[in-house]
Amino acid sequence: MRNAVNAPLQCPSAVGAKQFVGGLSDVVGRWRVDFFAVLANLAAPQPGRRRLLFAMASFRSSFAGHSGYLHRGAFIRLGLAAAGALGGVQSLAADSAAAAKFHRTIEPLLTKYCYDCHGNGLNKGKVSFDEFASDAELLARRDLWLAVLKNVRAGLMPPKEDGDEALRPTEGEVRLLADWIKYDAFGIDPANPDPGHVTARRLNRVEYRNTIRDLMGTEFNAEAEFPPDDTGNGFDNMGEVLTISPLHLEKYLAAAEAIVDRAVPKVGRVMREVSVTGRDFRNEPGGETGNAGGGGGGGGRGGVLSVKRAATVTRKFSVERDDTYKISVELEARGSFDFDPNRCQLICRTDGRELFSELVEWSEKKAISRAVDVEWTAGDHVVSFEVVPMEPVPTPTKPERRIPTDLPVADGAEKAKAAGEEVAAVVAGAADDKAVPGAAPAGAAALVVPRRPPPAQASRLDVAIVSVKLSGPRAKEFWIAPDNHARFFPDGPAPENAAARDAYAAKVLRQFATRAFRRPVDEKKVTQLVQVARSIYTRPDKTFEEGIGRAMMAVLASPRFLFRIEEPEPVAAEAAYAPVDEYSLASRLSYFLWSTMPDEELFDLAQQGQLRKELAAQVQRMLKDPKASQGLVRNFTGQWLQARDIEFVPINARAVLGINTRGQNDNAPRVDFDGPLRKFMRSETEMYFEHVLRDDRSVIELIDSDYTFLNARLATHYGVPNVTGDQLRLVKLPADSPRGGILTQGTFLAVTSNPTRTSPVKRGLFVLENILGTPTPPPPPNVPDLEESKKEIAGREPKLSEVLALHRANALCSSCHQRMDPLGLAFENFNAMGSWRDEEAKQPIDPAGKLITGENFKNVRELKHVLVTERRLDFYRCLTEKMLMYALGRGLDYRDTVAVDTIVDRLVREDGRMSALMTGVIESVPFQKQHAQPSSAVTAISPTQATVAKIESKP
């Protein structure tokens, strides 16, 4: 390796160095932490501080002893996740060519642009380009080269200084450097790049729930039943992080049982049933309106009837045969909390003949179930309910006697409260075991007017027709297949013959396991499953369906269902990489876009080997499907933009608005950051992303646009005029509106805030991490206090921006905060709930700032503009990386740089259109290919006979 000795020592300014020597003892003391501040991003640019660091470098030997902090190992661990792992298969020849090219073309570039800080004895941020022990070491430092690539392309390196354009590399030079890094240092073969390895992914909770819905036709609340999934890289679908513990397995077994129990019919034929609710009943023409208000007003619906008014509601049923039918009625008496003396006789009739009659008296809630057999002829029949009001029951004993009349005034409140509780206890007792948190106040209120009966409106009693079910005909020959039977049992009920039953079981289970495993299942597995099923259905007390259900439980608990296990297409023995097979591709597509299993069309195409050929059309179809909204849109925005968190992020509205939370200030305006508002915010972000996705608009609009999705409530919250109604819809914003784009939506603005105030630092970091893709390293330990900075502003409460300005003045903090703060402070006009404000701490807000890359902006509108013009490529790359990680279920490393660049190039070519991103990701090598496995030709290890026998003998 060439040594720094030959290179001319570049001393920017000896005078400058001297000026700083005075402060050096201070600097050295802080070096330890400064090291962390600048790690990982090759030293964030600090205009004007280069000289200082030069001076520091001459003291290098004096603090080299702090080896604990200067250890190179720390550096190696940073950068992208797997960058530390050596790829290892570069040939020696390629290595020497790469090194030769480095010395010929790259080293001069580094000398020219980087050695001011990273060469000739300078190693700011522990990076120097001329101290590698050998060419091999130089090429092995992939983490370093990845950081160089990132920082140079993002314009962070070399640091921007005013009037230094001549000192910055040209576009051509940057490309030269980038190409050397990608194709030489990383050794990526553009014709056959390494697709990387995706660890078998366990279905996460969302995917499990959706897969069960599509496979079984039933909802399963995996979020409530399973432990939360751990996340990595900001997403919850990372294969390596989705671990499986015994608790998981226990849950999966229990879930399999519960799901099959609910979804798979236990018999082959059931009596036909028609079930209707009270809302299907009509008021008899000419009859008084019997509605008590719950059933839909006077429009003739009869779900809920007041006991006070005479009314009749009817419903017509048609039957096709003369036979016995069963009518099952579920009613419910629903009383107010307070006793109501009214009562009625409720008479149920069919075709005018009384079936039963029920006395309905006050009760807070009382279910009434009746079932009656009727002989009906083919044709129409009418079921009716008639309310016949009766004399109210005599008024019950009032609680007056409990009211103490001789209490001393001072004591009154206390005793009255005690008495109130007594009353409440009486009432609550009468109300059965209904929840009573509100009971004490109710009792107390009753005390205020103890001698008068409650006003008529205060109490009420209704009877609700919950459901009326008609079952029949009773004769077995007219029975039908139960719900969901055809989904699992394509040929109807099982045949009687034992051999035919087993054959049918094999057919049913083959079909089911194939769908559940998302690829064909081998016959050995089918045989095993049939054995499990047979062990059940051959018992006299069990049905064929129950046996199949048991085998289905085994399928749902199988690793082939719970994990996405992928296989390559067969390829030549010497090939290192192979396309994933069509079944794997179908699953990759459907879990990426829908967060669920492939549908029949995808699966059929995979089966025919036609999916790759039809890829573009299929992606189009899938993106149009509503499942994309529940899948990609919801889960990607939910995590990339953390929109999921809006529903529970702790924000204290009163504290945000500076309303004293302790005092009982009843005059304070009512402020709410409640559930509905939070949900609207989440919907806004989702609908916005979906709009850009479905209309194939430019991803630029994600940052900057003149529209968003609002309803009246959200528009009021944002201060956007003239929006009415509850439905969120596309709203064109006024010309001067600061809104438009995800960064001015409530989701981003609130999830990056603290419970009581905004956090410009978190907002800035969010933009760096999720929009620009250039995160700062985490803060060093022992950060000097914001509060200490605060002390320097005497006499008044400083604005957050002022505190941060002081913080930034601290050399230790400035390198990162210069990057985060201007971004975050640009949003200070939005409070922690995302509402607009003009001042903070009674000082006007100044959102103007300058990015570290040199761009100035006066307000958030201008910032958005900067992000989508000058920083457009950074955003393209960042969004591409996030989308690719989400699609693959793994973190990215140096091997993926070409894949990412290919997609970014496509976005540039196609004006940032969403389709360029989506198709780019789907057509990328990491998505399409995997490592070829020599062992993949081996078929499943056959189970030993012993195992089979054991299974057979199990009950």
Add this chain to the structure above:
Amino acid sequence: MNHHARSRDLATQRHLALNRRQFLRGLGACLALPVFESALTPMLRAAPAATPATGGLAVTPSGAPLRMAYVYIPNGVHQKNWWPTGEGADFTLSPTLQPLAPVQGSLQVLGGLDHKCADPGNDGAGDHARANATFLTGARARKTDSADIAVGVSVDQIAAQQVGHLTRFPSLELSCDGVRKSGRCDSGYSCAYQYNISWASASTPVAPESNPRLVFERLFGAGAPGERQANFRLRQDTQRSLLDLVLDDAHSLEGRLDRSDKQKLDEYLTGVREIEQRIQRTESFGSLPDPHAETPPEGIPADYGAHMDIMFDLLVMAFQTDSTRISTLLLAGDGTNRPFPQIGIPEGHHYCSHHKTKAELMDKIAQIDLYYMQHFARFLKKMEETKDVDGRTLLQNSMIVYGSGCADGNRHTHSNLPVILAGSGGGALTPGRFVTHGSQPMSNLFLTLNDRMGVKGVTRLGDSSGRLANV
């Protein structure tokens, strides 16, 4: 009015206060009873080696089960209000420890225990993730966002490997932190480090359960009291009929998997085997214990204090019925920014913990510490009020560690950690003291407690340098 309660309702399910009260009343009844016969039987069978001097494997000298639990509090504590004055048996409780007054004689406050592996070292920021991951492992968490997660096997799981066969559940992992923030966790560490304290292997965290009802049903069966036994049996029969098949299925995949995939499959196989063993154990232990309590209502209580109380109560029940002898309870993952509006603190815990010596925030962090302590003290009192099979109290026959992997949350230190060791360990411990141990690895305490549990053959754990003496 209470915004926070409302917002949490969104994330969890609505919850009826009354049902919870009923549940807790039921528990009260349960706690008044001595340990049940059904629990006694296996325990006595498990204790043949017991001698009066030492006890046996997870058994006290008097023949009762010996239990061990670890309770985690996040973000360290406000130092000034934490440490008692005086030393040895003659010590005065500090403001934060005040709630422990009724059980002061049954616990020791330990000073001078460190988790150096939670220090930044060469890994930079991420003190919260490390504090959490190191707490029971004594090991340094590999800094990674997704690939190759690794820390170490935790003390509870090491013990469970040897003690676990004595009870229906080798160990019970609980948490009061069921809602996860999306996006990234602490400074480049995977969230797995921040939400798990129990690790079955260096790379496999043991997921904790945070839903009280699900914990209950797991322990005692689903349904009304009279149906639980039958429901549980039915479920077990069904599961057993599936295990061979899924096991075979997993084996058939082994041949064609890559290294990281194999690890996933191993996790799966471990789970299957454990369930198999549990089924066998349950059968050998006879009928399912009846906790004489209502099943807890659906969902996670909106009130955090109530959630903690229920989880603590379930822990008491699990110990009392000898369903397990080892448990961990993560009250919240380190770094949590949970606000405490119920005690007038709308700001988040993490925010307050970085109090920067501001009096108002220091006061708030002390209040939060006190809040946690009140709930822990309530738990210890229940443990003390509950009679064990040998006529002593449950607390006497337990070793309960309460503490944090962070010492001072303001400065992210991991030395002189706040640690309380409650219980007498069946006579193996000397409570009623404040003992400072100079500066020793917390892992030394783990080795000592595992010794007391009768766990054999563990010479090192994490960064241990020996056994902790004088406990």
